[in-house]
Amino acid sequence: MNDLKKAKWELQLMEQMETSADFRSSTFSAGDHQMTLYYLKSLVDLNETVGMMKSLLGQSTQAAPSSVDLAGCLLEGKAIVSLNGLDAPLIITPVELVLNRPIMSPQTVQPLQGAFDSFTENLDANIGLLRKKLKRKDFAAEAYTTGTNTHREIALVYLKGAVHKNVVDFMKQKLAKNRAADVHNVSDLLKLLEQPRISLVPSYLSSELSEETAQNMLAGKVIVLIDQFPFALAFPAIIKDLWSLRSDLNNPVLFRLFYRFIRIAGILFSIVTPSLYVILNAVNPELLRIQLALSVAESREGVPYPSIVEVCLMLLLFELVIEATIRLPKGIGPTLTMIGGIILGQAIVQAHLVSNLLIIILAASSIANFTITGYINTIGIRIFKYGALFLSAIFGIFGLEAALLWFCVYLAGLKPLSVSYLSLHLKGNSAYD
Amino acid sequence: MTKRMIFILFLQIQLSAALSFYTVGIFESTTKGHWEPILAGCLLEIVFLWIYLKGLSMSKGKNMVEIIKGTFGKWGAMLILLPFFLFLVTHLISLVNHQVSEVNIILLPQTPLWMTAMIYVALAAYAANKGVLVIARMSTAVLLLFVPFVLFSLLISYKNFDMYNVFPLWNPSFSFVGKPSFYVSMYAYAGFLFLGMLNLDKPIKLRKMWLVLSLVVLFYLAVVYVPLFVFGHESITLLIHPTLLASDTIDLEWVVFDWLPSFFVVAASALSFLDAAVTLWMAILLIRVLLFPIPGKWLALTMGIAVFGLSLKIPNMHSMNRFDAMITFLFLYGILVVPVATVISSMRQRRRQT
Numbered sequence: 054m055n056d057l058k059k060a061k062w063e064l065q066l067m068e069q070m071e072t073s074a075d076f077r078s079s080t081f082s083a084g085d086h087q088m089t090l091y092y093l094k095s096l097v098d099l100n101e102t103v104g105m106m107k108s109l110l111g112q113s114t115q116a117a118p119s120s121v122d123l124a125g126c127l128l129e130g131k132a133i134v135s136l137n138g139l140d141a142p143l144i145i146t147p148v149e150l151v152l153n154r155p156i157m158s159p160q161t162v163q164p165l166q167g168a169f170d171s172f173t174e175n176l177d178a179n180i181g182l183l184r185k186k187l188k189r190k191d192f193a194a195e196a197y198t199t200g201t202n203t204h205r206e207i208a209l210v211y212l213k214g215a216v217h218k219n220v221v222d223f224m225k226q227k228l229a230k231n232r233a234a235d236v237h238n239v240s241d242l243l244k245l246l247e248q249p250r251i252s253l254v255p256s257y258l259s260s261e262l263s264e265e266t267a268q269n270m271l272a273g274k275v276i277v278l279i280d281q282f283p284f285a286l287a288f289p290a291i292i293k294d295l296w297s298l299r300s301d302l303n304n305p306v307l308f309r310l311f312y313r314f315i316r317i318a319g320i321l322f323s324i325v326t327p328s329l330y331v332i333l334n335a336v337n338p339e340l341l342r343i344q345l346a347l348s349v350a351e352s353r354e355g356v357p358y359p360s361i362v363e364v365c366l367m368l369l370l371f372e373l374v375i376e377a378t379i380r381l382p383k384g385i386g387p388t389l390t391m392i393g394g395i396i397l398g399q400a401i402v403q404a405h406l407v408s409n410l411l412i413i414i415l416a417a418s419s420i421a422n423f424t425i426t427g428y429i430n431t432i433g434i435r436i437f438k439y440g441a442l443f444l445s446a447i448f449g450i451f452g453l454e455a456a457l458l459w460f461c462v463y464l465a466g467l468k469p470l471s472v473s474y475l476s477l478h479l480k481g482n483s484a485y486d
Numbered sequence: 487m488t489k490r491m492i493f494i495l496f497l498q499i500q501l502s503a504a505l506s507f508y509t510v511g512i513f514e515s516t517t518k519g520h521w522e523p524i525l526a527g528c529l530l531e532i533v534f535l536w537i538y539l540k541g542l543s544m545s546k547g548k549n550m551v552e553i554i555k556g557t558f559g560k561w562g563a564m565l566i567l568l569p570f571f572l573f574l575v576t577h578l579i580s581l582v583n584h585q586v587s588e589v590n591i592i593l594l595p596q597t598p599l600w601m602t603a604m605i606y607v608a609l610a611a612y613a614a615n616k617g618v619l620v621i622a623r624m625s626t627a628v629l630l631l632f633v634p635f636v637l638f639s640l641l642i643s644y645k646n647f648d649m650y651n652v653f654p655l656w657n658p659s660f661s662f663v664g665k666p667s668f669y670v671s672m673y674a675y676a677g678f679l680f681l682g683m684l685n686l687d688k689p690i691k692l693r694k695m696w697l698v699l700s701l702v703v704l705f706y707l708a709v710v711y712v713p714l715f716v717f718g719h720e721s722i723t724l725l726i727h728p729t730l731l732a733s734d735t736i737d738l739e740w741v742v743f744d745w746l747p748s749f750f751v752v753a754a755s756a757l758s759f760l761d762a763a764v765t766l767w768m769a770i771l772l773i774r775v776l777l778f779p780i781p782g783k784w785l786a787l788t789m790g791i792a793v794f795g796l797s798l799k800i801p802n803m804h805s806m807n808r809f810d811a812m813i814t815f816l817f818l819y820g821i822l823v824v825p826v827a828t829v830i831s832s833m834r835q836r837r838r839q840t
Binding site: 444455 | 589594597609623742755756
């Protein structure tokens with residue numbers, strides 16, 4: 054069979070795919086003529102494809118060999134057929150091997166009230182999940198293929214009736230302009246959308262939950278889905294997203310208000326408590342009642358360094374614990390938590406390395422920090438906490454105030470997607486912007 | 487930015503002025519019937535605010551500087567607005583000096599003055615560079631974070647109120663009109679001038695502002711009457727920060743903090759920061775519209791450094807008070823002439839068009 058004369062494009066293709074071990078060509082006869090099928094074994098189900106060959110050939114597209122990137126077609130999961138007696142290659146869409154995981158319950162969040170299905174790696178499945186949740190005529194899903202070296206599908210999903218027009222226009226314009234940029238990860242996507250490189254708060258919300266995402270669409274956000282990435286990115290994020298989840302709406306009003314109040318208090322607590330410890334210890338102890346001031350001072354007895362060093366040391370230790378436990382397999386995680394608990398709990402106090410009170414402060418601050426909704430939202434606050442801490446160590450309570458004011462100005466000045474970060478909803482009519 | 491944000495910013499700028507040395511000025515200008523100078527001042531402000539808004543609503547979408555420039559030409563506008571610019575700069579210097587020395591006395595006795603001044607001015611310059619839209623937005627956050635402390639420290643001293651201190655209620659001679667202190671305290675009524683610099687397409691109407699204005703009047707009365715109730719006029723004249731000390735007269739069991747005036751200082755300096763940022767922004771805008779359109783960040787930097795340096799040149803409280811008295815005519819000019827010039831310019835332009 055190999056003695057058949059190969060066309061020029063076939064030789065070229067075989068040379069291009071030389072380094073791919075899963076590249077196959079198989080020749081078989083169908084009816085009165087012979088055909089050769091070129092495909093990637095890792096992506097194509099051969100038996101099924103051959104079985105359906107007749108109908109597949111009916112839907113094939115014929116291409117001039119020079120005009121089409123045949124190797125690129127193979128990488129996308131297509132197969133190429135060479136019919137003898139026909140010089141040009143035929144591109145068919147074969148039966149694909151199933152490489153997708155099924156739709157499962159979420160892995161990184163625990164929805165309390167709401168649907169349990171979460172996104173998978175398959176882009177179409179993700180769009181389908183959203184479509185099922187929102188049966189609306191103005192559901193728009195626009196696909197973009199980005200990249201020059203790596204092709205990647207990106208889908209922009211939004212509701213025409215709910216969305217902030219400026220945001221969609223901005224994103225479409227950036228996607229059209231920077232289409233050639235390779236998108237390997239979310240950072241690349243943000244660069245493509247020309248978002249600020251360094252920012253204390255993310256300009257998007259990332260969620261694994263399809264229902265949360267659908268609700269975000271109803272609230273006017275634009276969803277970006279990236280192929281082979283099981284998280285939906287909702288643009289733009291606003292300050293309200295620090296304390297409100299859309300699934301809160303599945304609770305009675307009073308309960309929802311209570312949750313949100315707790316979360317807002319959590320944000321303030323996580324910023325203020327470590328700074329207040331330093332302020333009350335080192336800079337402005339006169340703020341406290343004398344009994345309390347004495348007991349604070351007493352708890353620090355024997356600690357050999359200034360309170361700012363003490364706080365930094367403990368905060369660093371705590372950040373290490375978070376970082377270390379976050380990706381560990383479930384079998385080892387508890388070990389680390391236990392050891393961390395021993396150190397952070399009693400041992401370090403008994404060794405007179407830090408004060409009792411600091412442990413309490415630290416625990417309060419870190420618990421408060423995790424009340425903020427969404428893990429990526431917590432990190433900016435965690436970083437800002439250090440800024441507030443250092444200003445407080447120098448200027449006392451005035452420093453803390455200055456840090457908070459700076460944070461407010463900074464957030465008010467953020468306008469990454471033509472919507473100010475300090476807005477409470479996206480549908481508002483800002484008269485003078 | 488919405489209209490509500492502008493009102494919130496306006497309210498807080500007025501409040502910031504009230505929490506500074508306004509109280510002292512009122513107590514120095516009269517011994518009885520304190521509400522007379524307060525209401526007289528507020529009435530004056532409302533009248534000129536009305537004139538100002540009238541002038542602005544006649545030329546929609548333009549700010550006050552552009553309106554005056556359109557009628558009197560570049561040089562005429564410069565001549566008219568030069569005292570106003572001087573008012574902004576001197577007001578800023580006075581503001582920085584008052585706030586920073588208060589913070590230093592109450593909270594940071596060991597920190598050098600220039601360090602506190604530096605961080606204060608740097609913050610104001612940072613905000614002014616971002617523009618009034620950003621300042622108005624963040625003013626909402628300030629309202630939620632800091633204004634509760636102001637209310638708290640004004641109200642906690644109610645236990646020590648002696649209501650008889652309010653008498654005598656009536657001062658038939660209106661003698662405060664002849665006292666220079668009354669005019670010194672009138673800086674507090676200049677807070678409305680920023681409304682003319684906003685380029686609003688939909689102009690603000692005075693009748694929409696009645697809630698804000700009544701809150702302002704209420705605050706002005708409160709900052710004077712709370713210390714008056716607590717101390718009485720005789721002892722109050724000896725104090726430099728009467729409102730502040732009023733919150734120090736009580737001992738609340740349930741608050742873990744002992745030194746309650748510090749809340750007052752923190753809140754007051756946060757509010758005055760808004761005032762400083764807006765004033766600096768106005769000064770930058772004036773330069774950019776009338777002199778040369780340099781990027782705002784360089785102007786904010788230079789002005790910030792200049793204000794920082796000049797405010798440290800004032801050595802003590804005594805010279806500070808002299809300085810405040812010296813600049814009285816500048817802010818009177820701002821309150822009286824700028825609205826009138828705006829309305830005249832607008833009317834002339836309208837006549838020219840028809």
